[in-house]
Amino acid sequence: MANNAALDAAWAIDWLRRSAAVVAENRVHLIELDRAIGDADHGENLDRGFSAILEKLDAELPATPGAAFKLAAMTLMSKVGGAAGPLYGTAYLRAATAVGDAASLDSATLATALAAARDGVVARGKAAVGDKTMIDAWTPAVDAAASAAADGAGPAVVLDAAATAAEAGAVSTDPLVAHKGRASYLGERAIGHRDPGAVSSAMILRAAAQAAEASS
Amino acid sequence: MANNAALDAAWAIDWLRRSAAVVAENRVHLIELDRAIGDADHGENLDRGFSAILEKLDAELPATPGAAFKLAAMTLMSKVGGAAGPLYGTAYLRAATAVGDAASLDSATLATALAAARDGVVARGKAAVGDKTMIDAWTPAVDAAASAAADGAGPAVVLDAAATAAEAGAVSTDPLVAHKGRASYLGERAIGHRDPGAVSSAMILRAAAQAAEASS
Amino acid sequence: MKKLINDPKKVVDESVEGFGLAHAAHVKVNPDPLFVIRKDAPRAGKVGLVSGGGSGHEPLHAGYVGYGMLDAAVPGPVFTSPTPDAIIPATIAANSGAGVVHIVKNYTGDVLNFETAAEMAEAEGVEVRTVLVNDDVAVEDSLYTAGRRGVAGTVLVEKIAGAAAERGDNLDAVAAIGNRVNANVRSMGVALSACTVPHAGVPSFELAEDEIEIGIGIHGEPGRHKIPMENADGITDRLLEPILADLKPASGDKVLLFVNGMGGTPASELYIVYRHAAKALEAAGLVVERSLVGNYITALEMQGCSISVLRLDDEMTELWDAPVNTPALRWGM
Amino acid sequence: MKKLINDPKKVVDESVEGFGLAHAAHVKVNPDPLFVIRKDAPRAGKVGLVSGGGSGHEPLHAGYVGYGMLDAAVPGPVFTSPTPDAIIPATIAANSGAGVVHIVKNYTGDVLNFETAAEMAEAEGVEVRTVLVNDDVAVEDSLYTAGRRGVAGTVLVEKIAGAAAERGDNLDAVAAIGNRVNANVRSMGVALSACTVPHAGVPSFELAEDEIEIGIGIHGEPGRHKIPMENADGITDRLLEPILADLKPASGDKVLLFVNGMGGTPASELYIVYRHAAKALEAAGLVVERSLVGNYITALEMQGCSISVLRLDDEMTELWDAPVNTPALRWGM
Ligand SMILES: Nc1ncnc2c1ncn2[C@@H]1O[C@H](COP(=O)(O)OP(=O)(O)O)[C@@H](O)[C@H]1O
Ligand SMILES: Nc1ncnc2c1ncn2[C@@H]1O[C@H](COP(=O)(O)OP(=O)(O)O)[C@@H](O)[C@H]1O
Ligand SMILES: [Mg+2]
Ligand SMILES: [Mg+2]
Ligand SMILES: [Mg+2]
Ligand SMILES: [Mg+2]
Helix, strand or coil: CCCCCCEEHHHHHHHHHHHHHHHHHCHHHHHHHHHHHCCCCHHHHHHHHHHHHHHHHHHCCCCCHHHHHHHHHHHHHHHCCCCHHHHHHHHHHHHHHHHCCCCEECHHHHHHHHHHHHHHHHHHHCCCCCCCCCHHHHHHHHHHHHHHHHCCCCHHHHHHHHHHHHHHHHHHCCCCCCCCCHHHHHHHHHCCCCCHHHHHHHHHHHHHHHHHHHHC | CCCCCCEEHHHHHHHHHHHHHHHHHCHHHHHHHHHHHCCCCHHHHHHHHHHHHHHHHHHCCCCCHHHHHHHHHHHHHHHCCCCHHHHHHHHHHHHHHHHCCCCEECHHHHHHHHHHHHHHHHHHHCCCCCCCCCHHHHHHHHHHHHHHHHCCCCHHHHHHHHHHHHHHHHHCCCCCCCCCCHHHHHHHHHCCCCCHHHHHHHHHHHHHHHHHHHHC | CCCCCCCHHHHHHHHHHHHHHHCCCCEEEEECCEEEEECCCCCCCCCEEEEEEEECCCCCCHHHECECCECEEEEEEECCCCCHHHHHHHHHHHCCCCCEEEEEECCHHHHHHHHHHHHHHHHCCCCEEEEEECCECCCCCHHHCCCCCCCCHHHHHHHHHHHHHHCCCCHHHHHHHHHHHHHCEEEEEEECCCCECCCCCCECCCCCCCEEEECCCCCCCCCCEEEECCCHHHHHHHHHHHHHHHHCCCCCCEEEEEEEECECCCHHHHHHHHHHHHHHHHHCCCEEEEEEEECCCCCCCECEEEEEEEECCHHHHHHHHCCEECCCCEECC | CCCCCCCHHHHHHHHHHHHHHHCCCCEEEEECCEEEEECCCCCCCCCEEEEEEEECCCCCCHHHECECCECEEEEEEECCCCCHHHHHHHHHHHCCCCCEEEEEECCHHHHHHHHHHHHHHHHCCCCEEEEEECCECCCCCHHHCCCCCCCCHHHHHHHHHHHHHHCCCCHHHHHHHHHHHHHCEEEEEEECCCCECCCCCCECCCCCCCEEEECCCCCCCCCCEEEECCCHHHHHHHHHHHHHHHHCCCCCCEEEEEEEECECCCHHHHHHHHHHHHHHHHHCCCEEEEEEEECCCCCCCECEEEEEEEECCHHHHHHHHCCEECCCCEECC
C-alpha cells in the first residue's frame, strides 16, 4: 500500500476538483448556515469561486502542487469576495509559498503548508480559536496534522487527521458567541449555530484527505 | 296610527344619525366590498363623512328637512372625497333644493326629492341602470317611491318601498360587469361582486324608512 | 399589517407634516384643509399648476411642488381623492392672476372633486384649465369603462407642463402642452405583491406565490389578469407590447423611457427592467433619448413596476431638460 | 420569491448594465471586471473617490458616481464585497495622479478586499487612503466583535468627502474630512420584514406578524433583538436613544437628520418617522439644519428604515450644500 507516497500535482488538482464538487453539493447547506448568523451568501460565494477554479483547470493543468495552490489562491481571491475570498485566497497563497515548486509533498511539508495557510488566515482576519470562525476548524487541523506527521504517518493519514480535527472543530463552534465576522453582530443569538466558514473548511480538508486516499 | 304624518326636521336629523350608525357598523363590510372590485376605501370614506355630520349635528340642529339635507350635502362633499363624496353630496344638495324650506315633507314631496337626488347623481356620474353603480339602487328606489306615493301611501311606506327596492337593486349588481367607477377596470372580473355604493345607498335609504317608522 | 405609522387615521396628516419639516426650503404645508404649496407661491405672472389625488402614491404629488413643476399639491386620504374644500384654497393660493391648470388623474372621484373645485374657484375669479391624464393602456374598451386611468404619465405631464409655466407660457399654452404630453404617453404596470391600505389593514388583493398581476393600477385595485410568474425580460415584453400597440410610434421616433417602481421593488430590479425595455425599444427602431428610473408614483409598498413610453418632440425634450427643483425631482439648479 | 429578475446569477450584471444605459450622461460601466466610473474620470488634479461593496443596497454606491461625489463604484455580488481584481482597475481609472480615497464600510469582507486592492494599487503607483465607515450603534462591545458596521452614514461620508475632492482638497484632506464625518455620525435601523437574497431564495430571517427587528444591518442579517411591533413614534424613539447616547451632542449643536428607507417602505412612512425624530431632536435642544429622507442605502426590498444623525460643523454644512450631480443625489446643477 502506497500510503506513504508523497502527493503530487495530480493529487492537488484532484483536491481542487473534489473541493469544487463538495462545495457545489453543499451550496444550499452553506447558504443556510450563513443565513442563520450571517448574510446567506457563503455557499454562493465559494461555489462561484470553485466553479471558476474548475474552468481554469479545464484550460490548463498546473504542473506542481504549489502551482495548483497558487491557481486556487488567485481564483478565489478574485471570484469569491466577502470575507471568505481573501481568507481562503491568502490560505492557498501561503500554502503555495510554503511548498515552493516541489514536485510532490511529503507529510512534513504538508503539515507545514497547512500551518502556513492557517497563519495566513490569522494574519488577515486576526481571529483566535474560540472566535467562531474558520480558525476553529483550521487550528485543530493544523495541530492534528503536525502531530500525525511527527508520529511518522503518511500524507493520506496526515490529511485524514486534519480533516477529522477540522470536522470536530466546526462542531465546536456551535455553543460559541462570535467575535469576528458578521456573526459577531449577533451576540448571544449566534449560540447554537455552526459557523459556515468552519464547516466549509472542514469539507475542503476532507476533500484533500479523500484525494490523497484515492491517489494511494 | 300616524303613518301618514308628514316627515319633519326631527325625522331628517334622525335619518342622518341612523345613516351614520349603519355606515359605522358596516364600515369594514363596505371596505371589504370595495376591496374586491375597487380600492378598499368606500366604508372608510363614508364613515369619515357621516361622523363629521354627527359632529355638526352636535353643534347645531337644522330647522327644516331641507336644511338637514344641505348640511349633509356640504359635509359629505368636503369630507368623503373619492367618487362617493361628490355623488352623495350632489344627491343631498338636489334633495335640499327639491324640498326648499318646507317644514315637513309629504309622500309626493319625498318621492320628488328622491328623484331629484338620483338625477343629481346621474348628472355628475353619467351612470345608467346596469352600469353596476349606486344608480342600480337609486333608480328602482325612486320608481318604487313614486308608485307608492301615487298609490296614496304615507311617507313611511314610501320610504320602505324605496329601501326595499334599493336593497333588491344592490343585489342585482352581483352578476353585472361595471361600466362606471373603479370596478369598470376589472371587466369580467367584477362579476359576482356586489357594488359597494349600491349597498351603502340601500343602507341609507333603509335608515330613512326606519327613521320614518320610528317617528310615526 | 406592519407599518411605520401611528394612528391609521392620521397617516396622511402626520406624513405631510413630516414632509413639510424635511422640505421647508421648498414648501409650506397648510394643515387644514390639507395642501402643500410652493414656498414662494404665487409667482407673479406665472400660471399656477395644481395637482392632487389620493395619498399613497408618494412622492406624487407633494414631492413635485417647487420650481419648474407644481405650485400646489392636494393630498387626499390614502387612495381617496381630496375634496373641493382643500382643492379650492390650494387653487386660489397658486393663482398669481395668470390662472391655474389642474392636473387630474382620470378617476371618477378625482374628476368629480376637481370639477366641483374648478367651478367654485372660477366663481372666485380664478381662471382654471384642466389637464386630464389617462395614460394607462391596461384599461381596454374605454368607452365601456370610466376610461383609462391616469398613472405614471402624470409625472411627465407635471414636469413638462411645469417647465412651460415656469418659462412664462400662458394658461392655454400650459394646458395645451400638458394635453400634448398626455396624448403621447402610454403606461402599463405589473404587481408582484399587493399593498395594504392602512385603514383596511389587509392586502388589497390576493396573489399566489407564483402569480403576478398584469395591468395593475396604482390603487391596489386588481389589474387586467393574473398570470404565472415570469422572468423580468418576459414581463417587460408584456408591458411594452400594449404600450407600443397603442402608441404606434414610427421608426426613428424619439422617446422617453420611464420605469417606475411601485414602492416595494428594489432599484436593482427596476434597472433590470429598464435594460430590457431600452433594448426592445431600440430594436423596434426607436431612439431612447431620455430616461427616468425609480419610485416616482407608487402604490404604498406594492412590489412591481410600470413602464411608460413618451413620444418626444423637440419642445417636450427641451422642457423635460429645463431646470426643476422639487423635493423629489431636481436638476439644473 | 418573486422578483423582477432573470437568472439570479446575473442580477448584478444586468442591473448595472441597465443602470449604465439609463445614466449614460453620468457614468460608464466597465462590464468585466465590473465597475462604474464617472464619465469624465479621471479629472485632472482631483483626488479620486472610490467606493464599493456588496450589491443590494442601491442606489449605493453606483448611484453616487458623478460630479461632487464618487469617481468610481465597485458593485460586488449581492451582499458580498467585490474582489480586488475589480477594485484595482477602478482605483487606477479614478486616479488623476492626485491619489485615491477608498470609502469602505466596516465589514470583514469589504475591509479585506479593499486592503488587498489598496496594496496592489499602491504597487502600481496609486497613492491610496482609506476611510472606514462604522456608524452603526446597533453593534455594541465593538472590541469583541468585528466592530461597528458601516451603514447609512456612508452616504453622508461620500457626499461630503466628494465635495471636498471636487473643490480641490488634497488626498490627506479628503480622507480627513471623510473620517471627520464618520466620527460625527451615528445610525440605527429597524426592520419590519426581512429581505430575500436572489441566490438564497428565502427570506434572511423570520419575523412574526407582530414582531420587528431592532438594530438591523443592511444585509438582512439579524439585528440586536426582536421586539413586539410598536407605533412609529415609539420605534423612532428606540432608534434615536442609542444614537444620542453615543453621539452625546451638546445642546445647540447643529445636525443633519437622515431617515433612510430600507427599500420596501413607502416614503409616507419615512416622513412619519422624520416628523417625530425632528421634533425629538429639537426637544433635545439640537438644531436640525439639514435633512435627507428616502431610499439611499437599502437592503433589497426590506421593510424598515434607519435614522442617522450627523453633527455638523460649518465646513461640513458647506460641503453638504455644494453642488452634486449623480444619478441618485443631485442639486445645485
Ligand atoms: N476575521 C475572520 N477570521 C477568520 N475567519 C473569518 C473572519 N471573518 C469571517 N470569517 C469566516 O468567514 C465566514 C463567512 O464567509 P462569507 O459568508 O463568504 O463572507 P461574508 O461574511 O463577507 O458574507 C465565516 O463563517 C467565518 O468562518
Ligand atoms: N360614475 C358613477 N356614477 C354613479 N356611481 C358611481 C360612479 N362611479 C362610482 N360610483 C359609485 O361609487 C362607489 C365607490 O365609491 P368610493 O369607493 O367611495 O370611491 P372611489 O371609487 O373613488 O374609491 C361605487 O361602488 C359606485 O357605486
Ligand atoms: Mg456571508
Ligand atoms: Mg373606493
Ligand atoms: Mg378611492
Ligand atoms: Mg457577504
